[in-house]
Amino acid sequence: MPQKILEVSNLTVEVGGKIVVKNANIEIERGEISVLLGPNGSGKTTMLKAIMGLSDYKIVEGKILLDSVDITSLPPWERARMGLALSYQNPPPLPIKMGMLLERISKIYGKEVNITNAVNQTVITHLLERDAFSGFSGGEIKRSELTTILLSKPKVALLDEPDSGVDVESVRKIAKLIDQLAEEGTGILLVTHVGLLARYLRRLGKGYVMMRGIVSPGGDARKILKIVLNEGYENLYRR
Amino acid sequence: MLSNDANEKLTEALGKAKELGIDVEKGGSIVLNETMLFRRLSEELEKKGIIYTEIHEAAKEYSDIFEKHAFMKVRGSLKEIDSGVFLYVPRGVILEKPIFNCFVLGKRGIVQRIYNLIIIEDDSKAIGLSGCFTLVNEAIHSSLEEIHVGSNASFTKVMLHNWLPKISVSAFTAVQLGRGGKYQDIYVNYSEARSISFNTRIYHEGDYSASRADQIIATSGTGDLKYSTEVFLSRKGTSSQLISRLLSRDRGKIKSKTKIVAEEKETKGHIDCKGMLLGDGGEISTIPELSSMSSDAELTHEASIGKIKKEELEYLETKGFTEEQAISLLVRGFLETGTTGLPESIKNSIDNILERLSRAKG
Numbered sequence: 071m072p073q074k075i076l077e078v079s080n081l082t083v084e085v086g087g088k089i090v091v092k093n094a095n096i097e098i099e100r101g102e103i104s105v106l107l108g109p110n111g112s113g114k115t116t117m118l119k120a121i122m123g124l125s126d127y128k129i130v131e132g133k134i135l136l137d138s139v140d141i142t143s144l145p146p147w148e149r150a151r152m153g154l155a156l157s158y159q160n161p162p163p164l165p166i167k168m169g170m171l172l173e174r175i176s177k178i179y180g181k182e183v184n185i186t187n188a189v190n191q192t193v194i195t196h197l198l199e200r201d202a203f204s205g206f207s208g209g210e211i212k213r214s215e216l217t218t219i220l221l222s223k224p225k226v227a228l229l230d231e232p233d234s235g236v237d238v239e240s241v242r243k244i245a246k247l248i249d250q251l252a253e254e255g256t257g258i259l260l261v262t263h264v265g266l267l268a269r270y271l272r273r274l275g276k277g278y279v280m281m282r283g284i285v286s287p288g289g290d291a292r293k294i295l296k297i298v299l300n301e302g303y304e305n306l307y308r309r
Numbered sequence: 310m311l312s313n314d315a316n317e318k319l320t321e322a323l324g325k326a327k328e329l330g331i332d333v334e335k336g337g338s339i340v341l342n343e344t345m346l347f348r349r350l351s352e353e354l355e356k357k358g359i360i361y362t363e364i365h366e367a368a369k370e371y372s373d374i375f376e377k378h379a380f381m382k383v384r385g386s387l388k389e390i391d392s393g394v395f396l397y398v399p400r401g402v403i404l405e406k407p408i409f410n411c412f413v414l415g416k417r418g419i420v421q422r423i424y425n426l427i428i429i430e431d432d433s434k435a436i437g438l439s440g441c442f443t444l445v446n447e448a449i450h451s452s453l454e455e456i457h458v459g460s461n462a463s464f465t466k467v468m469l470h471n472w473l474p475k476i477s478v479s480a481f482t483a484v485q486l487g488r489g490g491k492y493q494d495i496y497v498n499y500s501e502a503r504s505i506s507f508n509t510r511i512y513h514e515g516d517y518s519a520s521r522a523d524q525i526i527a528t529s530g531t532g533d534l535k536y537s538t539e540v541f542l543s544r545k546g547t548s549s550q551l552i553s554r555l556l557s558r559d560r561g562k563i564k565s566k567t568k569i570v571a572e573e574k575e576t577k578g579h580i581d582c583k584g585m586l587l588g589d590g591g592e593i594s595t596i597p598e599l600s601s602m603s604s605d606a607e608l609t610h611e612a613s614i615g616k617i618k619k620e621e622l623e624y625l626e627t628k629g630f631t632e633e634q635a636i637s638l639l640v641r642g643f644l645e646t647g648t649t650g651l652p653e654s655i656k657n658s659i660d661n662i663l664e665r666l667s668r669a670k671g
């Protein structure tokens with residue numbers, strides 16, 4: 071019996087005075103990877119940030135349940151501590167050493183997750199003494215962002231294009247990490263463009279497509295990926 | 310013999326010093342008000358020929374060394390000085406452990422006048438950590454300091470200022486560097502002193518000598534803090550780095566002037582000055598100045614004053630930090646200057662202070 075861990079219902083989000091997400095419905099299950107596809111500018115990042123609770127992304131309507139608890143009006147840090155995590159498409163460069171950032175994050179979430187292990191897995195040991203995300207390569211940014219997720223051991227991880235701007239070898243590594251996260255029970259909503267990442271994933275579940283703020287009903291991720299990769303979004307929309 | 314009161318004050322001072330990571334009992338001294346009340350140097354170091362004593366005593370007992378080095382770059386005379394530290398490290402002696410000096414104000418209305426003379430002879434190395442603090446409010450600390458670093462010698466000076474709101478401080482430090490000499494200066498102010506006026510001059514008088522001065526200055530309350538650091542690259546191949554992090558909460562005012570003058574060939578200088586205003590009504594001024602008399606000198610500076618960015622704050626909040634935690638983490642990152650090569654114990658004391666500074670609320 072699959073277990074719903076995140077339920078987004080009827081979510082409408084306004085940003086910059088514009089409705090960018092319209093009545094979205096999404097369900098994420100424990101230990102499963104759902105993918106969210108969609109062309110640039112369709113509202114994927116906006117939806118993820120609204121689910122995470124960022125103040126510029128105003129929830130006009132709808133509800134978000136995390137493990138059956140309504141988190142719609144909680145501040146981001148409370149959502150985070152309740153088990154929701156967002157991996158940014160573009161994390162801001164921070165005036166903090168990467169190592170110190172990871173240390174502090176792991177302090178919040180307890181000591182079960184070993185920083186050294188996480189850092190070895192994501193291969194970012196060489197970045198710990200540098201300011202977080204500043205001057206990092208595309209792959210280094212994504213792997214560092216993913217490390218923050220590993221340390222928080224979330225119930226639900228929202229991963230915003232963890233594969234964009236990353237070389238093929240790194241994509242393989244990232245896929246392995248995402249699969250592993252799912253294996254440990256995390257429910258994952260993965261935004262991705264290139265089919266490559268999804269091709270490596272073993273625990274794929276549902277697939278959603280977002281077009282101009284509207285999210286399609288969930289279907290089989292592999293089937294949807296196949297259509298999108300072969301025929302593009304417009305065709306899918308016409309079906 | 311110490312009076313009961315002095316004894317009590319000494320115990321209090323020793324305790325407070327230890328709290329700050331200044332362990333004078335491991336080798337160092339305490340000057341309370343006008344007198345050096347405590348001094349300890351291990352036998353091992355004394356055997357190596359290191360002299361560590363009170364300044365008036367040094368002028369009498371080691372008059373030759375004293376006359377040769379005292380009041381060269383600093384104007385004044387011992388007559389106007391209450392006490393101070395004399396440190397002499399003979400040629401070729403490497404001191405890995407720091408020597409701790411404490412200057413403590415323990416009596417209301419007192420004016421503590423200090424003169425320190427530090428001589429690191431050729432091919433030697435030493436580290437000095439000075440902590441300045443008060444047990445009372447309303448007093449004045451005035452200090453003069455001269456540091457001589459010989460050829461291929463190295464001296465690291467760490468100074469921690471922790472004053473109370475009604476304390477006034479004026480300090481002047483002059484450093485002279487011989488050929489290939491190295492000087493590192495780390496200064497942290499984490500007090501609410503009413504006023505601090507601190508001038509530092511670094512004279513590169515030997516070829517290829519190098520200096521680096523990091524100042525981390527945080528103030529809360531209504532303090533008026535003024536710093537001026539000038540470096541003279543007067544010899545071939547000399548270099549210097551001046552790094553400042555200025556943080557004002559509340560209505561504190563900080564002014565930091567930094568200047569590097571390149572007078573010779575192959576000289577290199579860099580100023581990196583960042584300010585952060587956390588409260589309303591505070592004021593930060595940074596005045597970096599570069600001056601060159603040599604066509605192949607390389608002088609650069611970067612300076613900025615800003616506040617915490619919303620984007621950074623929100624990012625951290627999504628990682629589980631409360632707003633307050635996120636602010637202190639960003640402040641902590643801001644205060645970091647990336648010094649290297651310090652003994653673990655000193656690094657830890659500084660880290661602890663920076664940690665405290667970043668958590669303090671406005």
Ligand SMILES: Nc1ncnc2c1ncn2[C@@H]1O[C@H](COP(=O)(O)OP(=O)(O)O)[C@@H](O)[C@H]1O
Pocket residue numbers: 085086090108109110111112113114115116117126
């Ligand atoms: N902070 C913002 N302010 C104004 N407009 C925004 C903001 N964030 C996103 N948008 C707009 O919302 C739309 C969707 O953007 P986004 O969610 O980033 O799309 P996607 O992630 O699918 O590429 C775009 O038109 C974008 O310009």
Ligand SMILES: [Mg+2]
Pocket residue numbers: 114115116159230
């Ligand atoms: Mg996006």
